[in-house]
Amino acid sequence: MLKLEKVSKTFNLGTVNEKKVLHEINLELEEGDFVTIIGGNGAGKSTLLNMISGLYPMDCGVITLDGEDISLQPEYQRAKKIGRLFQDPMLGTASEMQILENLALAKRRGKHRGLSWGVSKSEKEEYYELVKSLNLGLENRLTTKVGLLSGGQRQAVTLLMATLQKPKLLLLDEHTAALDPATSAKVLSLTEKIVNEQNLTAMMVTHNMKDAIDIGNRLIMMYDGHIIYDVRGEEKHNLKVSDLLKKFEEASGEEFVNDRMLLG
Amino acid sequence: MGLFYTYLGAVDLGLIWGFLALGVYITFRLLDIADLTVDGSFATGGAVCAVCVLNGIHPILAILASIIAGFIAGAITGLLHTKCKIPAILAGILTQIGLYSINLRIMGGRANLPLTTANTLFNDIATSLNINKYYVTFIIAILFVMVFIAILYWFFGTELGSSLRATGNSEQMARSLGINTDTMKLLGLMISNGLVGLSGALNALYGQATDVRVGTGAIVIALASIVIGEVILSSKKNNFALSLASIVVGSIIYRIIVAIVLQMGLNTDDLKILTAILVAIALTIPVILGKRRQISTYKKLTGKEIDKNA
Ligand SMILES: Nc1ncnc2c1ncn2[C@@H]1O[C@H](COP(=O)(O)OP(=O)(O)OP(=O)(O)O)[C@@H](O)[C@H]1O
Ligand SMILES: [Mg+2]
Numbered sequence: 001m002l003k004l005e006k007v008s009k010t011f012n013l014g015t016v017n018e019k020k021v022l023h024e025i026n027l028e029l030e031e032g033d034f035v036t037i038i039g040g041n042g043a044g045k046s047t048l049l050n051m052i053s054g055l056y057p058m059d060c061g062v063i064t065l066d067g068e069d070i071s072l073q074p075e076y077q078r079a080k081k082i083g084r085l086f087q088d089p090m091l092g093t094a095s096e097m098q099i100l101e102n103l104a105l106a107k108r109r110g111k112h113r114g115l116s117w118g119v120s121k122s123e124k125e126e127y128y129e130l131v132k133s134l135n136l137g138l139e140n141r142l143t144t145k146v147g148l149l150s151g152g153q154r155q156a157v158t159l160l161m162a163t164l165q166k167p168k169l170l171l172l173d174e175h176t177a178a179l180d181p182a183t184s185a186k187v188l189s190l191t192e193k194i195v196n197e198q199n200l201t202a203m204m205v206t207h208n209m210k211d212a213i214d215i216g217n218r219l220i221m222m223y224d225g226h227i228i229y230d231v232r233g234e235e236k237h238n239l240k241v242s243d244l245l246k247k248f249e250e251a252s253g254e255e256f257v258n259d260r261m262l263l264g
Numbered sequence: 265m266g267l268f269y270t271y272l273g274a275v276d277l278g279l280i281w282g283f284l285a286l287g288v289y290i291t292f293r294l295l296d297i298a299d300l301t302v303d304g305s306f307a308t309g310g311a312v313c314a315v316c317v318l319n320g321i322h323p324i325l326a327i328l329a330s331i332i333a334g335f336i337a338g339a340i341t342g343l344l345h346t347k348c349k350i351p352a353i354l355a356g357i358l359t360q361i362g363l364y365s366i367n368l369r370i371m372g373g374r375a376n377l378p379l380t381t382a383n384t385l386f387n388d389i390a391t392s393l394n395i396n397k398y399y400v401t402f403i404i405a406i407l408f409v410m411v412f413i414a415i416l417y418w419f420f421g422t423e424l425g426s427s428l429r430a431t432g433n434s435e436q437m438a439r440s441l442g443i444n445t446d447t448m449k450l451l452g453l454m455i456s457n458g459l460v461g462l463s464g465a466l467n468a469l470y471g472q473a474t475d476v477r478v479g480t481g482a483i484v485i486a487l488a489s490i491v492i493g494e495v496i497l498s499s500k501k502n503n504f505a506l507s508l509a510s511i512v513v514g515s516i517i518y519r520i521i522v523a524i525v526l527q528m529g530l531n532t533d534d535l536k537i538l539t540a541i542l543v544a545i546a547l548t549i550p551v552i553l554g555k556r557r558q559i560s561t562y563k564k565l566t567g568k569e570i571d572k573n574a
Contacts, residue, residue: 053440079442092440094433097426105430108423109442115419118426161441 001201002029002052002169007061009047021047023225024061029169029203034195036212037205038244039222045205046087048222049171052203054078066168080110083162085155085175092158095147099138099157102146103127106161130160134190152183156190163194170195170202177207188215209241223251267527272398274523278489278516279405280466283412284482285489285515286508287334287459292490294420295432295452297345300356302486304363305337305457306479309464311370314377314474323385327465334461335454337363342450367476375476384469401470408466409512412459417505419455428452481536488539489515491546518542 009022021044029035037045051058052065054075063071070078086092093102104119104127124142132139134156138149146154155175162170172191176184192215195202206212212219219236221229221244228251231239284306291299309330316326337359344355371377386404390397419425430438431448438445460482468474493514497507521542522535530538 074444076439076442076444079440084440086436091434091436094430094437096433097429101426105426105438105441105443113423113427113443115422115424118421118423 001031001033001066002027003062003064004028004052005062005064007048007051007063008059009044009051009056010059013059021225022051022058025225025227027220027227029201032199032201033218034200034202034216035204035218035220036216037203037220037222038207038209038212043222044225045222046173049173049203049205052078052169053082053084053171081168083109083165083167083170085158085162085170085172087174087177089151089154089158089178092161093146093154096145098143099131099146099149100124100127100142102157103130103161103164106164109165109167111165130164131157134160152179152187155179155187159187159190159194163198163200166198166200168201170200172202172204174205174207209244213237213239213241213244221247221251223248269396269398270523270527271520272402274519275516276398276401276405276470277467278519279402279409279512280470281463281485281519282409282489282512282515283459283463283466285486285493285511286412286416287456287463288483288486289490289508289511290416290452290456290459292487293432294429295449295456297352297432297449297453298356299338299341299453299456300353300483301337301341301359301363301453301457302356302460303479303482304360304367305334305460306464306467306482307367307474307476308333308337308363308370308479309461310468310474310478311367311377311464311476312461313465313468314379314382315370315372317379317382317384317469318377320382323383323469327462327469330461330465331458332461334457334459334464337461338454338457339450341457342453345453346446346449364476371474371476377474379468379472379474384472386470387472405466408462412462413505413508413512416508420504424451481539484536484539484543485518486515488518488543488546491543492517495546 004025004027006024006026007022008020008024010018010020012018025048037048039045047056050056052063054070054073054077058071061071062069065078065081070081084092094105097105100119100123104123107123127142128139131142136153136156138144138153138157146157149157155178159175175191176187179187188211191204194200202216204216213236217236218230218232219239220227229244229247284302288299288302291297312333313323313326313330316329317323321329340362341352341355341359344350344358345352348355350358368375386397386401389395389404390400393400420429427438427443428448428451430441431443431445432452435445438448464474464479467478490511491514493507493510493512496513496517497510518539522538525538526532526535
């Protein structure tokens with residue numbers, strides 16, 4: 001499904017600020033895998049997702065998605081197959097445009113954008129039902145500009161947008177980090193529901209180790225640009241937070257690692 | 265009667281320069297790019313149109329040629345910006361400077377071209393129908409404005425137009441939805457400068473002459489029209505066609521203001537500084553008002569508390 005072979009990234013190559021952030025990462029995801037990713041601040045989690053989405057060019061390595069080599073494709077082209085949510089709720093939506101218009105733009109991900117109407121009549125009804133399913137009362141405000149919504153509401157809309165056109169891969173980078181605990185839980189359960197219903201392949205970065213254990217079928221731990229732990233299935237679900245902390249100590253070779261490093 | 269025609273003439277000029285303002289609105293407000301190509305492409309529109317009519321080409325075809333010339337000018341800035349990664353302002357300046365030489369070439373090395381011997385649309389229709397030129401211009405220009413606002417309204421409602429707006433509003437979001445944002449910027453710059461070229465062409469026909477320096481400061485005049493238009497519309501409902509119309513109205517009001525101050529004896533040479541001050545003030549007022557409101561609210565809410573504690 002998704003395959004990374006020896007993917008490396010160094011920022012500011014050849015300057016005093018040179019920083020190797022990903023070290024020859026190898027990773028293979030199967031169809032329907034839902035991977036949670038944990039690791040301390042600066043471990044390279046966001047960079048890994050950004051390499052896959054094409055936000056920055058990578059130094060070397062090969063990324064294959066659904067049998068296609070996307071290593072050198074520009075971001076907008078990869079986006080045809082990849083749905084994405086950002087940590088910052090402001091990034092995933094266009095604030096000056098209506099909820100309807102945002103959804104309609106997302107509906108056309110990977111499709112030709114021509115001279116027919118940006119939002120068709122039949123779509124409006126479809127989106128009404130869809131937004132209603134969020135249970136946020138937004139279905140009666142479909143012509144409101146997205147800029148007037150709260151961060152949590154925006155993130156929920158972005159989640160719909162990323163999955164409106166079924167993506168081959170869904171990338172979630174701490175997409176609930178900016179939300180209050182209640183809203184965060186709501187968006188997270190919505191994420192699980194959508195991923196399960198559509199049987200999506202997904203990667204989710206989180207600093208909440210309990211969520212990382214409970215959600216998805218596979219867990220990856222990163223440290224200093226390496227994948228230091230990769231566990232799936234039964235073994236993953238039987239993990240405890242303390243196991244993860246221990247694993248982190250072992251692999252990193254540091255004796256006194258406190259959970260703040262992981263919890264961020 | 266003379267005074268009436270002065271102001272009707274100002275309205276005509278406002279309508280004609282309204283296309284310039286519409287073009288700048290697309291880059292400045294929708295794409296969030298400050299495009300300085302327009303000072304050059306406005307003159308290009310005038311030059312191309314002038315040379316066409318002088319060579320016996322029908323004015324309508326000459327106008328089309330000017331629009332196409334505008335497209336090309338916008339495309340050059342667009343390519344410099346998206347392919348060569350030159351900052352938009354600088355890309356626009358480079359094209360603008362380059363166009364000065366090209367405009368002179370188009371005009372056969374002459375800085376000024378009178379069109380009195382050619383068919384300049386407004387004048388010829390006025391003569392053949394025996395109606396005053398100001399009325400004829402008014403009617404033709406209004407028709408042009410309506411047609412182009414309708415086209416723009418339609419275009420920005422389409423899938424392509426929405427993608428363009430999304431690019432200007434949230435580039436990261438647009439790219440993550442598979443929109444080629446570089447293409448959108450290129451397209452936006454082309455459409456914008458096409459409108460500017462149209463404006464330059466109509467201006468040359470109306471004035472029956474064109475000058476290589478006619479576009480100097482055009483960007484500032486366009487911004488003045490946009491901010492005036494936005495002030496008029498500020499409280500009204502958000503409707504795109506209305507926004508576009510208000511910009512043309514802004515352009516007309518600007519021309520009327522100019523006519524008034526000239527009437528009051530202001531020197532034409534001082535017009536540019538006046539316009540610059542007008543735009544600076546118009547852009548500053550909302551900031552100052554917002555700040556004052558915030559401080560007075562703060563004093564009202566906090567001041568009493570402090571008094572009580574004292
Ligand atoms: N654009 C950039 N330029 C230079 N260095 C960068 C850039 N982006 C990230 N880095 C560096 O790369 C390292 C990894 O960053 P990354 O954002 O991938 O970490 P992360 O695992 O997502 O951390 P967090 O949990 O804080 O989000 C950090 O040391 C960071 O400073
Ligand atoms: Mg991160």
